[in-house]
Amino acid sequence: MKEIKIGLLGFGTVGAGVVEMLTANAGLLEEHLGATLKLVRIADLDIVSDRGVAVDRELLTTDAEAVVSDPQVDIVVELIGGYEPARTLVLKALKAGKAVVTANKALLALHGRELFAATAAGSGELFFEASVAGGIPLVTSIRENLGGNRVLSLLGILNGTCNYILTRMTDCGESFDAALRDAQEKGFAEADPSFDVDGIDTAHKLAVLMGLCWGRLPDFDQIYVEGISRVSAVDIEFAQRFGYVIKLLAVSKQTEKGVEARVHPTMLPVDHPLASVNGVFNAVELVGDFVGPVTWMGPGAGRRPTASAVVGDILQAARSLLRGGRFRGAPLGYVEGTMASLPVRSMDELKGRFYLRFNVIDCPGVLGRILTALGEKGISIASMIQMQRRADCKVPVVMMTHETREAAIRSALAYIDKDDFVWEPSVFIRIENNL
Amino acid sequence: MKEIKIGLLGFGTVGAGVVEMLTANAGLLEEHLGATLKLVRIADLDIVSDRGVAVDRELLTTDAEAVVSDPQVDIVVELIGGYEPARTLVLKALKAGKAVVTANKALLALHGRELFAATAAGSGELFFEASVAGGIPLVTSIRENLGGNRVLSLLGILNGTCNYILTRMTDCGESFDAALRDAQEKGFAEADPSFDVDGIDTAHKLAVLMGLCWGRLPDFDQIYVEGISRVSAVDIEFAQRFGYVIKLLAVSKQTEKGVEARVHPTMLPVDHPLASVNGVFNAVELVGDFVGPVTWMGPGAGRRPTASAVVGDILQAARSLLRGGRFRGAPLGYVEGTMASLPVRSMDELKGRFYLRFNVIDCPGVLGRILTALGEKGISIASMIQMQRRADCKVPVVMMTHETREAAIRSALAYIDKDDFVWEPSVFIRIENNL
Numbered sequence: 001m002k003e004i005k006i007g008l009l010g011f012g013t014v015g016a017g018v019v020e021m022l023t024a025n026a027g028l029l030e031e032h033l034g035a036t037l038k039l040v041r042i043a044d045l046d047i048v049s050d051r052g053v054a055v056d057r058e059l060l061t062t063d064a065e066a067v068v069s070d071p072q073v074d075i076v077v078e079l080i081g082g083y084e085p086a087r088t089l090v091l092k093a094l095k096a097g098k099a100v101v102t103a104n105k106a107l108l109a110l111h112g113r114e115l116f117a118a119t120a121a122g123s124g125e126l127f128f129e130a131s132v133a134g135g136i137p138l139v140t141s142i143r144e145n146l147g148g149n150r151v152l153s154l155l156g157i158l159n160g161t162c163n164y165i166l167t168r169m170t171d172c173g174e175s176f177d178a179a180l181r182d183a184q185e186k187g188f189a190e191a192d193p194s195f196d197v198d199g200i201d202t203a204h205k206l207a208v209l210m211g212l213c214w215g216r217l218p219d220f221d222q223i224y225v226e227g228i229s230r231v232s233a234v235d236i237e238f239a240q241r242f243g244y245v246i247k248l249l250a251v252s253k254q255t256e257k258g259v260e261a262r263v264h265p266t267m268l269p270v271d272h273p274l275a276s277v278n279g280v281f282n283a284v285e286l287v288g289d290f291v292g293p294v295t296w297m298g299p300g301a302g303r304r305p306t307a308s309a310v311v312g313d314i315l316q317a318a319r320s321l322l323r324g325g326r327f328r329g330a331p332l333g334y335v336e337g338t339m340a341s342l343p344v345r346s347m348d349e350l351k352g353r354f355y356l357r358f359n360v361i362d363c364p365g366v367l368g369r370i371l372t373a374l375g376e377k378g379i380s381i382a383s384m385i386q387m388q389r390r391a392d393c394k395v396p397v398v399m400m401t402h403e404t405r406e407a408a409i410r411s412a413l414a415y416i417d418k419d420d421f422v423w424e425p426s427v428f429i430r431i432e433n434n435l
Numbered sequence: 436m437k438e439i440k441i442g443l444l445g446f447g448t449v450g451a452g453v454v455e456m457l458t459a460n461a462g463l464l465e466e467h468l469g470a471t472l473k474l475v476r477i478a479d480l481d482i483v484s485d486r487g488v489a490v491d492r493e494l495l496t497t498d499a500e501a502v503v504s505d506p507q508v509d510i511v512v513e514l515i516g517g518y519e520p521a522r523t524l525v526l527k528a529l530k531a532g533k534a535v536v537t538a539n540k541a542l543l544a545l546h547g548r549e550l551f552a553a554t555a556a557g558s559g560e561l562f563f564e565a566s567v568a569g570g571i572p573l574v575t576s577i578r579e580n581l582g583g584n585r586v587l588s589l590l591g592i593l594n595g596t597c598n599y600i601l602t603r604m605t606d607c608g609e610s611f612d613a614a615l616r617d618a619q620e621k622g623f624a625e626a627d628p629s630f631d632v633d634g635i636d637t638a639h640k641l642a643v644l645m646g647l648c649w650g651r652l653p654d655f656d657q658i659y660v661e662g663i664s665r666v667s668a669v670d671i672e673f674a675q676r677f678g679y680v681i682k683l684l685a686v687s688k689q690t691e692k693g694v695e696a697r698v699h700p701t702m703l704p705v706d707h708p709l710a711s712v713n714g715v716f717n718a719v720e721l722v723g724d725f726v727g728p729v730t731w732m733g734p735g736a737g738r739r740p741t742a743s744a745v746v747g748d749i750l751q752a753a754r755s756l757l758r759g760g761r762f763r764g765a766p767l768g769y770v771e772g773t774m775a776s777l778p779v780r781s782m783d784e785l786k787g788r789f790y791l792r793f794n795v796i797d798c799p800g801v802l803g804r805i806l807t808a809l810g811e812k813g814i815s816i817a818s819m820i821q822m823q824r825r826a827d828c829k830v831p832v833v834m835m836t837h838e839t840r841e842a843a844i845r846s847a848l849a850y851i852d853k854d855d856f857v858w859e860p861s862v863f864i865r866i867e868n869n870l
Contacts, residue, residue: 028585033770137579140580148743292570293733
C-alpha cells in the first residue's frame with residue numbers, strides 16, 4: 001500500500017491529539033485513501049515530556065527546519081502557533097512544493113497573503129480548516145459549497161474561553177474576574193488570558209472567515225476589536241430583563257459602503273440561533289444571497305476536536321497527492337483578486353441599535369438632561385428601565401435605542417459623561433437583531 | 436476566458452433557481468474559477484412555461500438524451516428527480532466521462548451503488564451536495580473534513596414539510612389534518628403529501644448520509660420508516676408537559692451490533708440542539724469520536740437554497756475539470772468497501788426510553804393491570820400522568836419509561852391492547868435524550 005508521509009511541527013496539546021487520531025483511526029483512514037498515512041517526523045523544543053500517546057522516540061527531533069526540508073515528507077503539519085518560526089517554516093515547506101496543514105489563525109490573519117503567494121508561486125498547497133472554530137467544518141464549506149453565494153453577513157462565537165466566561169457570568173451571576181478564575185481552574189483559560197479575553201484570537205479567526213467569504217483578507221488592524229473584560233454582571237442582568245444575552249461576537253456584513261469587520265460584546269435576542277450556544281462551544285451564522293441563513297455549532301477548540309479538523313485536512317492533502325496534482329487550487333477559493341486587501345468600513349458609520357447604561361446621581365431633571373442630549377444627536381429610545389435609587393442616590397438608568405449611528409452614540413455619551421451627575425462613565429453595548 | 440459548459444436536465448423550481456444563480460452571480464463565479472460557467476442546454480418536457488428567469492429560447496429542448504450525449508457539455512446537472520429517466524441519464528453521462536451534479540436523493544438511496552460503479556469505471560464524477568438538507572453544506576463536510584472520525588451517531592430533521600406541520604401542531608395546537616392543509620395552502624406540502632409525511636423522503640436522505648458516515652449505503656428497505664400522520668395533538672401536549680417536543684427524526688447510530696437506521700416521530704428534550712429547529716428548517720447533529728457533536732441548521736429545501744448547493748457542486752466540478760483531472764475521487768470518500776451494503780440492526784433490538792399513552796376506561800384496577808403487564812416485560816416507569824376522567828370515563832394514561840428494549844414495548848402493548856378496558860390502541864413514541 002502506498003504511503004503518504006507526514007512531518008509534524010509542534011507536539012503540544014493538539015499535536016498529541018493528531019498523533020492519537022492518526023493512530024486510533026489508522027484503519028479507517030486507509031479505507032478512505034487506499035493508502036497509509038505515516039508519521040515520519042515530529043519536531044518540538046521539548047522531546048522529553050510524556051504526551052500520553054505512544055510514539056517512536058526516533059521520530060522526535062528539536063530541528064523543525066530538518067523536518068521541512070526532509071525530501072521524504074509529503075505533508076507538513078504546522079501546530080507550533082504564533083508568527084515565528086511558524087511563518088518561516090510554512091513558507092519554506094510551500095516553496096518546496098509540500099502540502100501544509102495548519103491550525104494557525106494568527107499567522108493566516110497577519111501573513112496570509114504572503115502564504116497565498118507562496119502557494120501560487122510553487123506547487124505547495126495550504127490547508128487550514130483547523131484555524132477557525134476547531135472541529136466545526138467551516139472553511140471548506142464556505143469556500144466550496146457556498147462559493148456561489150454573495151455573502152451578506154457573518155456572525156460568529158469564535159472563542160470558547162470568552163463564551164465560557166460569559167455563560168458563567170450569565171448562569172451564576174458571577175463577576176468577570178470570578179468567572180475568569182473559574183475558567184483558569186478548569187483549564188479553559190490560559191494563565192495570561194489576554195489574547196482570548198481581549199478579542200484578539202476572535203479577530204484572527206474573523207479575518208480568516210472574511211477572506212473565505214469575500215475572497216481577500218482584510219488588513220488585520222482594520223478590524224475593530226473590543227474584549228469582554230469590561231462586561232459587567234449588571235449589564236448581563238439588564239440584558240436578560242430586555243430579553244437578550246451578551247456574547248462576544250465576530251461580525252462582518254456586506255454593506256453598500258464596504259464590509260464591516262468588528263469583534264465586541266453584543267446583545268443577542270434570546271431566541272437568536274447563536275444566543276443558546278453556551279460554554280466552550282463555538283458557532284457561526286452565515287447569510288448568503290441564495291442559501292439564506294446557515295448555522296454551524298460545535299466544539300471550537302480542544303485537543304480532539306482540533307485534531308479532527310487537522311486530520312480532515314491531512315486526508316484532503318493526501319487525496320490530492322495521490323492524484324498527483326494540486327487539488328485545492330486557490331487557498332481562499334478565488335483565483336482572482338486574492339492578493340488585494342479587503343476594504344473595511346469605519347466603525348463611525350456603523351448603524352444599529354444600542355444598549356446604554358448611565359450611572360447617575362438620582363436628582364430632579366437628570367433623566368431629562370440625558371434624553372435631551374440623546375435627542376440632540378438624533379438618538380431615539382425604544383425602551384428604558386430606571387431602577388429605584390439606592391441609599392447613596394446612585395442609580396443605573398438603562399435604555400435600548402432605535403437604530404442610530406455609532407458616531408452619534410459616542411458623541412452623545414462623551415457629552416453626557418462630562419456632567420456632574422455622572423459618577424461613572426456611561427456604557428454602551430451594540431445589539432444584533434434576529435434576521 | 437475558458438468556458439465550462441453546463442447542460443441542465445429539469446427546468447422546474449430548483450432548475451430555475453440554478454439558472455437564476457448562475458446568471459445573477461456570474462461575475463462572482465468567474466472570480467472563483469478564472470473561467471466562465473456557460474449554460475448551453477436545458478431539457479424539460481415543458482419548454483413553454485415562463486419560469487421567471489430569462490433564458491435564450493434556443494437552449495431549450497425536450498430531448499434530455501441529446502443533452503447528455505452532447506460532446507460540448509462538460510457538466511450535466513440532473514434536477515428531474517425520481518428514478519427514471521434520471522437513472523438512465525445520469526449513468527449515461529457518467530459513462531461518457533462527464534461530471535454530474537444531482538439533487539436526487541431517491542435515486543442515490545435506491546441506485547447509489549450503480550452510480551458509484553459508473554464513476555469507478557469511467558472518468559465521470561458525481562456530486563450530490565444538494566441531495567440532503569438543501570443549502571446546508573453537509574455532504575462535503577462529512578466526507579472530507581470529518582472523514583477521520585468514526586461516526587458514533589447522526590440525528591437529522593431532514594424534511595421541511597414534516598417539520599413545518601409538527602411546528603404548527605405544537606405552536607397552534609392544530610390537528611395533523613389542519614396543519615397539513617395549512618402547509619399545502621402555503622406551498623410547503625404537495626397536493627399528494629405522502630412522500631413527505633410518510634417519512635420516505637427523510638429515509639432517502641438518511642440513506643445518503645449513512646453512506647457518507649460509514650462509507651457504504653444501507654439497503655433502503657432495511658431502514659425503519661414511520662411517518663407523522665398518526666402524531667396527535669394530545670401527544671404533543673403531553674410531550675410538552677414532560678419537557679419534550681416531537682420531531683420527525685432520522686436516526687442512525689453505531690452500536691456493537693451494527694448500525695441503527697430509522698425514521699420516526701421522536702420526543703426530544705426542549706433543550707436538545709434540534710428541539711428548537713422549527714418551521715421548514717432542517718438540521719443535523721453528528722457525533723464523531725474525535726470531533727464530538729457538530730450541529731448544522733439552515734433552509735433544507737426551496738428554490739434558492741437548493742440552487743446554492745447545486746451551484747456549489749458545479750463550482751467544484753468546474754475546478755476539477757480546469758485542473759484536467761478527477762478531483763473528487765470516491766463518491767462517499769472511501770476508496771475501499773463502497774460497493775458493499777451496510778448491515779442495519781433490527782428494530783427489535785433497539786434500546787431506549789419510550790413515551791406510552793394508554794386509552795382506557797377508568798375503572799378500579801386498570802392502572803394496576805397496565806403496570807403489571809409492563810413489569811412482566813421488564814419495563815419500568817420513570818414518570819406518569821393520569822388525567823381526571825371525562826364524563827364517558829375514557830382517560831388517557833401517559834407514562835415515560837426507563838431504558839428498555841423496543842421488542843418488550845411492542846409485546847407489552849399488544850398484550851394490554853387485547854384487554855376490554857382499552858377503547859383505542861395504545862401509542863408509543865421513542866425518546867431521544869441529550870448527549
